[in-house]
Amino acid sequence: MKALVWHGTRDVRCDTVPDPEIEDGRDAIIKVTSCAICGSDLHLYDHFMPGMKSGDVLGHEAMGEVVEVGKDNKALKVGDRIVVPFTITCGQCEQCRRGNFSVCERSNRNKALGDTAFGHTTAGLFGYTHLTGGYAGGQAEFLRVPFADSTHIKVPEGISDEKLLFLSDVFPTGWQGAVQCDIQPTDTVAIWGCGAVGQMAIRSALLLGAKRVIAIDRVPERLQMAEAGGAEVIDYDAEPNIVGRLNDMTDGRGPEKCIDAVGLEAHAMGAVDAVYDRAKQAMLLETDRAHVLRQMIMVCRPAGVLSVPGVYGGLIDKFPIGALMNKGLTVRTGQTHVNRWTPDLLKRIEDGQIDPSFVITHTIGLEDGPEMYRVFRDKQDGCIKVVIRP
Structure with a gap:
């Protein structure tokens, strides 16, 4: 598949990388229909955040269609339309039960690094350094979602991606x-x-x-x-x-x-x-x-x-x-406890209280991603928010 890949300071490329596979029974694979470049991604682009490795797939704002589901995942089925929160949550640890999803105690598979950097590990994050798990991100054609039975927001048909995508983060x-x-x-x-x-x-x-x-x-x-x-x-x-x-x-x-x-x-x-x-x-x-x-x-x-x-x-x-x-x-x-807020925010979108798509200034394909990282960083062309259509 095609994906936006980090290769070093201000070096993002659109590469061909292996397709994701189911690794655990609670996983799901989605075909990404929309993703975005976040201001936080610029911290990686400029290499202010430690823990990046050449070859890491970027992106933590994504949504799409479920195309494969792990054997233990009873919450999702093929064809479901979901937004993927940028925080990966097990849904079962004490912090998740309290609604403190961004400090999930189980989803950072590099817990020792998180403990060293922050005193105690925080949640795993998509596409955001090996301090938070080193998970592949969503600026790609497909995305593996770990703990997908809890790390998802199921969304209805009939509402555009543009209105729903930003439930993932911003x-x-x-x-x-x-x-x-x-x-x-x-x-x-x-x-x-x-x-x-x-x-x-x-x-x-x-x-x-x-x-x-x-x-x-x-x-x-x-x-x-x-x-x-x-x-x-x-x-x-x-x-x-x-x-x-x-x-x-x-x-x-x-x-x-x-x-x-x-x-x-x-x-x-x-x-x-x-x-x-x-x-x-x-x-x-x-x-x-x-x-x-x-x-x-x-x-x-x-x-x-x-x-x-x-x-x-x-x-x-x-x-x-x-x-x-x-x-x-x-x-x-704190990083955002995404799933704590999204039921209310989805209803506000459905009721017409707010349309988050107002913030979009650019819509591109994956191949234009490397150049748009530069445009976004340098605040050129009126760029405020970039949506990518893989």
Whole structure:
């Protein structure tokens, strides 16, 4: 089959690789009808995340038709249409029973690596480094789904892939980012990053009743999309003093809730801490750039909440723990517990409350994937979200 394959820093190729096979009785194989390139994939493209190996198949947002089912899988049959959550979940461990699907205790087949990196293993993830299992991803013609009897979202016919695909990741990720804020009707919610997750977080915060949403980015197309979704916007190139601007917009109090939809590759033009982060990365003394986290801690209203759906991979420096502690801020983080949210979100799509396809800017074939990784990374051609039709 054809698949998008990682071969090194900024080296993605459309290769021919072996077709996946059933390896366990709970497996399923799907023919991928749609998949997507996620902002988190760019962390792999730029090689900021450890644990990648040349030949790894990329992608963790996919859906398709079941074409083969393992002998012990009683939940699926050939012909079922499913969205595949990016988190692989056994459905039986203590964490899965609690609904903490992204920290499934059994699905990371490289548990020792996960324990070493994070203290305790987290769930296996599709197409996302050997720290999380080294599973082949969904930017391919076919995908093996481990623990498929629990790692799936069965979806109806009659609704387009474009509306359903993002149940795999960015829609529930933006939703969880907002839910973690415990939004109240009087809240101002500030959101850093207007990529696909940020766009979903904007709309989720408003659906959950936020009084105001303020979105921060510098890409014109993203800011326009955020405004169309109901957010007030700040262009941080035009207004680099984000803390001062947010304080001005909130009568000096700061936003009650802050969401980091950027993660480890935060940019900031000319900011001293951003220059520091770049220098430490170059010397291999720091892995992640924490500019957004520092801003959120400093500007958030005391007793507020910081929600971090943006992906981080390793170590940061100059973290203002004193401000965090003394202001009494609550921090909530984590990969997304996809299946905790998807029944509600699927119903909202069916009821017409939201159509997640608004975020799509490009639709391509697999053969165009390597070039589109570059376009997406460099924020060219108005690229916000790429859907691939294998």
